[in-house]
Amino acid sequence: MANDYQHKESKGALHRNQYKEQDKHPDYRGGFCWEGQQLEVSAWLNEDKNGKKYLGLEIQEPYSKGDSPKPQAQQKLATDEEDIPF
Numbered sequence: 001m002a003n004d005y006q007h008k009e010s011k012g013a014l015h016r017n018q019y020k021e022q023d024k025h026p027d028y029r030g031g032f033c034w035e036g037q038q039l040e041v042s043a044w045l046n047e048d049k050n051g052k053k054y055l056g057l058e059i060q061e062p063y064s065k066g067d068s069p070k071p072q073a074q075q076k077l078a079t080d081e082e083d084i085p086f
Contacts, residue, residue, distance in 0.1 A: 008031040014043055026058070038062060 007013070012032030018026060021063065026042035033039070044056045 005031070007031050009033050009036065012039075014041060019044060025086060028055075031062075032059065 010033065012030060014028040014030035017027055017029045019025070020027065027045045028041075028043040030041045030043075031038060032041050039059050039061060042058045042060075045053060046056045047053050
Protein backbone atom coordinates (compact mmCIF):
# COMPACT_ATOMS: atom_id res chain seq x y z
CA MET A 1 0.00 0.00 0.00
CA ALA A 2 1.10 3.51 -0.65
CA ASN A 3 0.79 4.62 2.96
CA ASP A 4 1.84 3.09 6.26
CA TYR A 5 -1.64 2.71 7.77
CA GLN A 6 -2.00 -0.51 9.76
CA HIS A 7 -5.45 -2.13 9.78
CA LYS A 8 -6.69 -3.81 12.93
CA GLU A 9 -6.99 -7.62 12.95
CA SER A 10 -9.67 -8.90 10.53
CA LYS A 11 -10.40 -5.34 9.35
CA GLY A 12 -9.72 -3.58 6.07
CA ALA A 13 -10.91 -0.97 3.61
CA LEU A 14 -11.24 -0.42 -0.14
CA HIS A 15 -11.10 2.93 -1.92
CA ARG A 16 -11.78 3.80 -5.54
CA ASN A 17 -8.54 3.55 -7.54
CA GLN A 18 -7.90 7.12 -8.68
CA TYR A 19 -4.88 5.95 -10.73
CA LYS A 20 -6.78 3.50 -12.96
CA GLU A 21 -5.70 4.00 -16.58
CA GLN A 22 -6.47 0.61 -18.17
CA ASP A 23 -9.30 -1.94 -17.85
CA LYS A 24 -6.92 -4.44 -16.26
CA HIS A 25 -6.15 -2.02 -13.41
CA PRO A 26 -8.36 -2.57 -10.33
CA ASP A 27 -11.42 -0.38 -9.75
CA TYR A 28 -10.76 -0.39 -6.01
CA ARG A 29 -7.62 -0.84 -3.90
CA GLY A 30 -7.01 -1.13 -0.22
CA GLY A 31 -5.73 -3.28 2.58
CA PHE A 32 -6.69 -5.94 5.08
CA CYS A 33 -5.10 -7.45 8.19
CA TRP A 34 -5.19 -11.24 8.55
CA GLU A 35 -3.42 -13.06 11.38
CA GLY A 36 -1.27 -10.00 12.05
CA GLN A 37 -0.13 -9.65 8.43
CA GLN A 38 -1.00 -6.53 6.44
CA LEU A 39 -2.20 -7.50 2.94
CA GLU A 40 -3.07 -5.55 -0.21
CA VAL A 41 -6.54 -5.97 -1.72
CA SER A 42 -7.52 -5.16 -5.30
CA ALA A 43 -11.11 -5.33 -6.58
CA TRP A 44 -12.71 -5.19 -10.04
CA LEU A 45 -16.36 -4.48 -10.81
CA ASN A 46 -17.47 -7.44 -12.95
CA GLU A 47 -20.66 -8.74 -14.49
CA ASP A 48 -21.54 -12.43 -14.79
CA LYS A 49 -23.15 -14.04 -17.85
CA ASN A 50 -26.62 -13.37 -16.35
CA GLY A 51 -25.92 -9.64 -16.02
CA LYS A 52 -25.50 -9.66 -12.24
CA LYS A 53 -22.72 -7.42 -10.95
CA TYR A 54 -20.11 -8.59 -8.46
CA LEU A 55 -16.66 -7.67 -7.14
CA GLY A 56 -13.72 -9.85 -8.15
CA LEU A 57 -10.94 -9.75 -5.56
CA GLU A 58 -7.20 -10.32 -5.44
CA ILE A 59 -5.33 -10.40 -2.14
CA GLN A 60 -1.55 -10.35 -2.00
CA GLU A 61 1.42 -9.43 0.15
CA PRO A 62 2.34 -5.74 -0.08
CA TYR A 63 4.60 -4.84 -3.01
CA SER A 64 8.10 -3.70 -2.15
CA LYS A 65 10.44 -2.17 -4.76
CA GLY A 66 13.30 -4.17 -3.27
CA ASP A 67 11.58 -7.51 -3.93
CA SER A 68 13.65 -9.85 -6.07
CA PRO A 69 12.99 -13.38 -7.33
CA LYS A 70 13.50 -16.08 -4.75
CA PRO A 71 16.82 -17.96 -5.11
CA GLN A 72 14.92 -21.28 -5.22
CA ALA A 73 13.02 -20.14 -8.32
CA GLN A 74 16.27 -19.19 -10.07
CA GLN A 75 17.84 -22.50 -9.11
CA LYS A 76 14.85 -24.43 -10.48
CA LEU A 77 15.17 -22.65 -13.83
CA ALA A 78 18.78 -23.76 -14.08
CA THR A 79 17.74 -27.35 -13.30
CA ASP A 80 14.99 -27.25 -15.93
CA GLU A 81 17.48 -26.13 -18.59
CA GLU A 82 19.79 -29.01 -17.74
CA ASP A 83 16.94 -31.48 -18.32
CA ILE A 84 16.54 -30.42 -21.98
CA PRO A 85 17.72 -33.38 -24.14
CA PHE A 86 19.28 -31.27 -26.92
